[in-house]
Amino acid sequence: xxxxxxxxxTALAMRLVVRAAEVTSAPRLLPITGxxxxxxxxxxxxxxxxxxRLAVGDTRVAVPTTLNVGGIDLLHPELWRGDRExxxxxxxxxxxxxxxxxxxxxxxxxYELADQRPGLGxxxxxxxxxxxxxxxxxxxxxxxxYGDFLDVAAAVxxxxxxxxxxxSDARRARLVLRLGTDVPDALLDEDSLYPILGAVxxxxxxxxxxxxxxxPAGLPERRLKALGAAAASTGSVALxxxxxxxxxxxxxxxxxxxGQPDAEMVIxxxxxxxxxxxxxxxxxxxxxxxxxxxxxxxxxxxxxxMALLGEHRCADTVELLISTGRETLHRAEASGIAAGLRRxxxxxxxxxxxxxxxxxxxxxxxxxTDSAKWAYYAPGNIGVGVVFATTAECLASAVAGRVVRDDLxxxxx
Amino acid sequence: MNAGAVLAPxxxxxxxxxxxxxxxxxxxxxxxxxxxxDTHHPQLxxxxxxxxxVMSGGRGSSxxxxxxxxxxxxxxxPVGIILGEEDLILAVGAAVGEELYGVQxxxxxxxxxxxxxxxxxxxxxxxxxGTVTVGPSV
Numbered sequence: 001x002x003x004x005x006x007x008x009x010t011a012l013a014m015r016l017v018v019r020a021a022e023v024t025s026a027p028r029l030l031p032i033t034g035x036x037x038x039x040x041x042x043x044x045x046x047x048x049x050x051x052x053r054l055a056v057g058d059t060r061v062a063v064p065t066t067l068n069v070g071g072i073d074l075l076h077p078e079l080w081r082g083d084r085e086x087x088x089x090x091x092x093x094x095x096x097x098x099x100x101x102x103x104x105x106x107x108x109x110x111y112e113l114a115d116q117r118p119g120l121g122x123x124x125x126x127x128x129x130x131x132x133x134x135x136x137x138x139x140x141x142x143x144x145x146y147g148d149f150l151d152v153a154a155a156v157x158x159x160x161x162x163x164x165x166x167x168s169d170a171r172r173a174r175l176v177l178r179l180g181t182d183v184p185d186a187l188l189d190e191d192s193l194y195p196i197l198g199a200v201x202x203x204x205x206x207x208x209x210x211x212x213x214x215x216p217a218g219l220p221e222r223r224l225k226a227l228g229a230a231a232a233s234t235g236s237v238a239l240x241x242x243x244x245x246x247x248x249x250x251x252x253x254x255x256x257x258x259g260q261p262d263a264e265m266v267i268x269x270x271x272x273x274x275x276x277x278x279x280x281x282x283x284x285x286x287x288x289x290x291x292x293x294x295x296x297x298x299x300x301x302x303x304x305x306m307a308l309l310g311e312h313r314c315a316d317t318v319e320l321l322i323s324t325g326r327e328t329l330h331r332a333e334a335s336g337i338a339a340g341l342r343r344x345x346x347x348x349x350x351x352x353x354x355x356x357x358x359x360x361x362x363x364x365x366x367x368x369t370d371s372a373k374w375a376y377y378a379p380g381n382i383g384v385g386v387v388f389a390t391t392a393e394c395l396a397s398a399v400a401g402r403v404v405r406d407d408l409x410x411x412x413x
Numbered sequence: 414m415n416a417g418a419v420l421a422p423x424x425x426x427x428x429x430x431x432x433x434x435x436x437x438x439x440x441x442x443x444x445x446x447x448x449x450x451d452t453h454h455p456q457l458x459x460x461x462x463x464x465x466x467v468m469s470g471g472r473g474s475s476x477x478x479x480x481x482x483x484x485x486x487x488x489x490x491p492v493g494i495i496l497g498e499e500d501l502i503l504a505v506g507a508a509v510g511e512e513l514y515g516v517q518x519x520x521x522x523x524x525x526x527x528x529x530x531x532x533x534x535x536x537x538x539x540x541x542x543g544t545v546t547v548g549p550s551v
Contacts (some may be wrong), residue, residue, distance in 0.1 A: 015512070016508055016509070019504065019508045020501055020504070020505060023420050023501050023504045039479070041476070044444055044479065044483035045483065045486060046482040046486045046509070046510075046513065047483070050482065053513060056474060108518075127475055128475070129474075129475060144501075145475060145501075147474075147475035147477065147501070147505060147506075148475060148478040148479040148505070149478055149482070149504075149505050149508075150477070150505045222430045236472070345504040359428055380451075380452065381440070
């Protein structure tokens with residue numbers, strides 16, 4: 001491949017993989033069974049220049065490869081409220097990756113697709129921080145943190161450096177995070193605890209592999225998804241073991257691979273409260289927008305929104321934006337859930353994300369979200385003030401047009 | 414000064430800009446201007462163009478590789494980078510910048526004792542093999 005027998009684009013990909021192997025001191029390359037590529041999001045002319053160069057010689061991916069979000073919603077381009085040239089370049093980058101033979105999923109939650117769930121111990125190359133932490137932690141497959149360019153280089157060559165989280169030793173928990181005994185049981189049964197806890201974990205661990213102790217066993221995937229996405233926003237978390245819930249952590253001893261941790265810390269109720277407060281940056285009670293589906297909502301999550309909305313409709317002054325993957329949307333359109341959500345006043349956004357693309361109307365009031373990741377990035381990226389709340393509170397606020405939030409459970413009424 | 418581990422090859426010289434905190438280039442560097450735009454960063458507004466960027470780490474955002482490559486294309490990138498820890502993401506960004514635009518931005522990992530001797534404004538040269546020399550302020 002390096003010599004160019006498979007074409008100049010493939011040779012370029014191999015040079016990048018070899019450089020990565022040198023940088024990470026990998027003794028050899030490993031074959032992978034699949035990839036998830038984040039490079040299809042436009043970050044400037046260099047994004048387009050790279051895919052154009054990579055494609056030379058009819059380059060194809062060597063393994064089944066899904067695509068992360070791009071710059072625009074290709075199915076609903078009318079939602080774009082920005083510069084037309086930027087939209088054209090965003091589209092060209094996305095089409096370029098499709099041209100390599102990648103599946104045009106354009107979702108940040110590829111693990112919601114039934115056939116993109118690699119198994120325990122399977123070697124893969126994934127980009128997108130929340131997808132990386134999910135595939136490593138929840139599915140137990142193995143990927144390092146692959147960033148732009150390297151994720152697609154791995155997909156094209158079918159190879160990754162044998163280093164980092166591809167190896168068992170690097171997956172051992174070095175840090176134990178114990179949930180404080182002052183955290184009430186009622187909170188453990190609240191969905192909104194998990195993104196807040198994830199944000200605390202990210203701050204505490206950085207890139208260290210941690211094991212979290214003290215949560216109920218067998219946590220549902222939606223909670224692990226929210227926890228991981230938050231941890232990968234506030235820290236460089238690529239793998240977190242949730243003891244009793246994730247496959248490499250049936251017990252704390254298993255997560256530690258029978259070794260000793262370097263450190264053990266307690267996460268207190270006060271710290272969780274303080275993180276919850278920090279996720280809210282907006283002030284005032286008028287709600288201009290509500291954003292759900294970061295990471296992209298699963299079909300079950302869409303059903304959940306519908307059940308919470310019931311017969312209610314969101315206020316005319318509120319833009320209710322729900323992000324999901326296009327394959328999930330197709331299913332929701334077939335079942336009628338999509339029509340129900342639209343009747344309630346929701347806009348369904350696919351292929352992209354409402355904090356990276358100019359989608360929201362001029363927001364008159366705060367933007368509410370149930371996602372710690374959205375709350376973390378949106379103020380800097382699109383300049384909105386955010387109120388973080390539960391999914392139910394976000395939807396109740398969308399209907400009321402003002403912030404509806406119950407602080408009682410957090411003891412802060 | 415001890416030679417550092419080379420994450421991206423090349424030679425460069427320029428005035429050092431030493432960051433007090435790690436910077437994620439994604440969301441932290443505007444490749445159109447070369448300025449720091451992270452509002453939480455203590456050196457908000459500082460220009461990195463043409464300088465030797467010195468920081469403990471890259472804070473690892475996976476899109477930082479694209480921002481570095483775009484800054485190299487636009488001619489706004491630092492001419493060299495000295496880090497306190499390995500950063501695969503920046504290494505790949507520099508590799509792509511070289512592949513696409515023929516510009517080398519050397520990246521070297523330096524031990525903490527050597528790295529912390531460097532002050533903003535020092536004349537710093539990165540040589541082949543990861544050698545780093547520090548001259549008087551310019």
